Amino acid sequence: MNWLHKLLPPRIKRGEPGTRKGIPEGLWSKCPACEAVLYAADLETNLHVCPKCGHHGRLRARAWLDTLLDSEGRFEIGAEVLPVDPLKFKDSKRYVERLQGAREETREADALVVMQGSIRTLPLVLACFEFDFMGGSMGSVVGERLVRGVRVALEGQMSFVCITASGGARMQEGLFSLLQMAKTTAVLNELAAARLPFISVLTDPTMGGVSASFAMLGDIVIAEPGALIGFAGPRVIEQTVREKLPEGFQRSEFLLGKGAIDMIVDRRSLRERLAGLLTLLQRLPAPG
């Protein structure tokens, strides 16, 4: 607390807020499913899948993009689209403050990151939800970025793939956010008319306004193991029906059994699987 402290630029003083969540702080972390103690660096190279029990931890949007896309030729789409506060919304906190907080925590401007790139040289547009940004909630920016991503796919005759992780619509944008459901779903008609594939990958959790719009409408719908996927949240359902929910309710394996999704794919083989499916849908030779 002296002259040296005052000299330091404020950014350094605050430390690194972006690393607080998502990335384990210490060298070791515990798997929430099997409680195995894991070396953090190992977990990271294993894409946050527990090497002991296969539990799929959450992956940040940019980590997803890094995991799936070839390292060359990536272009971000829609980064210029930024959130506003159309309702001057304020509960215990103002919406603009929540946005600010989320921005500092995640270093993202909103809950969806979209990139044009390729998977094993197959060109595509990949959209990834950032759950740490206000629960991956869908407001105007998420809707607009997704639409711009689809439009880029249309122009370049590319496939569109979306990795979801979202609690649903963003309440702070009121009806604007509800209508993003219609907007994001409607644009899929354009992909369909151009016979371009849309593959939807559902990760934990995919709920509410995101599951009840474009996410379940992929030409192929993939889920990660153990992901919570549904329309209403388990707590709301429990309160409504006043009974205990069955074991594994609304989990990927349950959805597969009910016929709601095509397959469950381990994250570590998703890139290969996507490449294979995209070549099949586009009548291309198998990826080499």
Add this chain to the structure above:
Amino acid sequence: MAPPKTPAKASFLDFEQPIAELIARIEELRFVQGDSAVDISEEIGRLEAKAQALTKEVYAKLTPWQIAQVARHPQRPYTLDYARHLFTDFVELHGDRAFADDPAIVGGMARFQGQPVVVIGHQKGRDTREKIQRNFGMPRPEGYRKALRLMRLAEKFGLPVLTFVDTPGAYPGIDAEERGQAEAIGRNLYVMSALKVPIVVTVIGEGGSGGALAIAVGDVVMMMQYATYAVISPEGCASILWKSAEKAPEAAEIMGITAARLKTLGLIDRIVPEPCGGAHRDHAAAAQSLRKALIEALRQVRDLAPAELVDRRSARLMGYGRFREQATA
């Protein structure tokens, strides 16, 4: 003015208590009028005028939370009430052809001003038995899939679709999830956004979230004056953001759920006026007002070629949302 016409016995909301008291006094006077020597009809007339003026006054400054109460009023006209007043030859069609017939959504064909149309709407129940039967207007996937089937029927035969929105939300139940509630809603949004016939949407009561939107994508979106339309119920919003459902009035205020607010925000096209004191006071008058609005809405879109209609609807949908744009480094 005459007391409430449609419901046999009016029921009053909390904020209507002063009106309720006046009406009760009028009833009392009417009752004694028969065996009274004095002519009290003048007094009754005076009180009735006062009740009318008071109703007008109360309804002129309803808060969003009070409007939410009116939108859920147990005597409010439901889809089938409007259908009776608005249409001739209404034929209800049933079932999703896959699982069941969901009574929380009704649909069918009818004539509106002589022209064939397809009608789809949420349906709440009036008495306890019917409320349960209709699941309080909360559809399951089969309800949305029935609606979808009827929309495709409309498209095949070139009939305009009129939808009537009135639901607290899609049913959050175990069976609904098992049968793909999310997919059913999403599928409707997808098909409605590219349907090649005109769709005119009217929110007649509660426009509750995705469960409402699933039949509310259209070329003209209207709201009855005291209807609400929101991403989540005020109670739901309050319990999530304030951790207390008692903050619902605040949530109603801030979310912008009323027809007037949503019109200002550019999210709906038209507000349909309701009779003094709300649609529940006079179903016929409310329906008459809606009839006028529907005629005009249909006139706007009736002559558009299918491709033009779909382009126009798509452009509307793509225009939803508020954001800013900033060049990035």
